[in-house]
Amino acid sequence: MKKDRLLAKWLNNDLSKDELAAFEASPDFEKYQKIKNYTDHLELDNPDENAMLANILKQKKAAPKTVPLYKKWAFQAAAVLVLALGIAFALKFSVSQTETADFGKKTTFSLPDNSEVVLNSGSEINYKKWNWNNSRHLKLQGEAYFRVSKGRKFEVQTRLGKVTVLGTQFNVKARKNRFDVVCYEGRVQVNYANTQILLTHGQSVSFQNGKQIKMKVNSLKPEWIDNQICFYQENIRSLLDEVERQYNITIELNTKDTISLFTGKLPAKDLNTALQIISTTYHLEAKKVSENKIIFDEK
Known part of the structure; x- marks a missing residue:
């Protein structure tokens, strides 16, 4: 008082x-x-x-509204949880997805629109799930076979060139300075440097060191899917690089690279036969010095 x-x-x-x-x-x-x-x-x-x-x-003062401490904590926890879930969802679909095929292996997977991809050994694909159906774009390093579901434009970007389709089946190979595209169904638009080419069923195009070369299509799908390594006018170093990828081995070549170009097939599941074909073609002798290393010497 x-x-x-x-x-x-x-x-x-x-x-x-x-x-x-x-x-x-x-x-x-x-x-x-x-x-x-x-x-x-x-x-x-x-x-x-x-x-x-x-x-x-x-006169009584209006009692201030109070929220129990445990309720405040619950509200804050719920807000943090919602924020975390939102961030996780955004990251899952906005961050690039990566699919790889290690040396000696092949990988098959489906894209968000159910398009199917088969990656050849030593290859990698990057893409984003977010808004995929409206922006079907991916980056390829190496070689892959695509069975594309119908829909909006589908783009495959490589460091050597770009392939654009709507719904089709095709193969893309980008290794070093060699860029090959084969269309097995539908139509394919190929962009390489300042050149743009439209391919239809059974057609192909190849570029080597910036020059276009002719390549024939002799099958209904890529031979490598059936464990056959197919080459068309490839030099010996490119040939050996592909054998290394398929068998996950290291090959040492103790001879000058021959200028002879190889056109033909090698088995991807029979190393001894593959080595014998290479030795006979280039007059070399193959020596297996360890489980994962081969040396080619001149005869």
Whole structure:
């Protein structure tokens, strides 16, 4: 009640200097001062200051709404969970997906539109799931066979060139300076440097070191899917590179690279036969110095 007496004395200007200083330092002084300033302008007959004080003190302050601490914690936890799920969802579909085929292996997988891809040994594909049906675009390193579902434009980007289709079956190979595209069904548009070529069923195109070379299509699908390594006018180093990928081995060539170009097939599941064909063709002798290393010497 001491506070009430101080307020009454303040209204009557009966506070001492010490009491006035303490009262003005109180947290409610500003509120009382506003009330007093307002009432000083009112014209009342015989104002009853004591009654006014009683009415002020009777007024109840509105109780502030409070939220239990455990509820605040629950709300914050739920918000964090929703945010985390949103970030995880965005990352899953916006970050590039990578499919690889290690040396000595092949990988088959489906894209979001159910298009099928077969990756040859030592190859890699990158793409994004997000908005795939409206932007069917992927990057290829190596060689892959595609069975594309019908839909919007489908693009395969390589460092050597780009292939664009709608719905078809085709093979793309981009190794070093060699770029091969074969169309097995539908139509394929090939962009290489400043050249644009339209391929239809059974047609193909090849570029070697920036020059276009002719290549024939003799099958209904890529031979490598059936474990046959097919070459068309390939030099011996490119041939050996492909054998290394298919068998996951290392080959050392102790002879000058011959200028003779190889056209033919090698088995992808019979290393001894493949080595014998290479030795006979280039007059070399193959030595297996370890489980995963072959050396070719001149005879």
